[in-house]
Amino acid sequence: MFNDKSILITGGTGSLGTALCKLFQSDPPKRLIIFSTDWKKQENLRDSLGNPPYMRWFIGNIRDPERLGMAFEDVDYVIHAAAIKSLEACENEPEEALKTNVIGTHNIINAALDRGVRKTLLISTDKAVNPINTYGTCKAMAEKLIINANNYVGWKNVKFSVVRYGNVVQQQFGRACLEKAD
16 A cells, blocks of 8 residues: 555654554555654664665654755655653653644644645544643644644645554554545
8 A cells, every 4th residue: 555655754763653664564665764863763673674675764853844844855644653752751841842742743744734745644642632731731732733734735635634542552553544544
């Protein structure tokens, strides 16, 4: 299904990104771009997967719109899994959670619109439902931004979607989510 497609995963070295990389090994896309801030995790993942020729590695932060613009060039699908997910970190550093989880998501939207990314999928959490903490509040705001982005696509064939429970799903998750985002 994705043989002729380019897929970018933000937070690509996290648990979900790693699982998706392994899933795509059996039927690789044209290009799989791993976008993350941690070069050491990228190196470890690259080594564990055998550095497949279809994979590309981007060191970057979703807080950096210019870097996102470069990474999103000729991308068909984005799986946006990058976030500060630690409840403690979000409570202790709410401004950092805001910058990454909300403003970073806004940057993802702008890059996707600018580059004409066909589908952008935000990985969210059940904590976004009636949030009682900073993490849940930030993810609820990110969800609203993603859903509302569909109002700005105009004539472009671009779609924004959200799924929850991204870190507890089975192997078929990545493909199913992209198929259902149509």
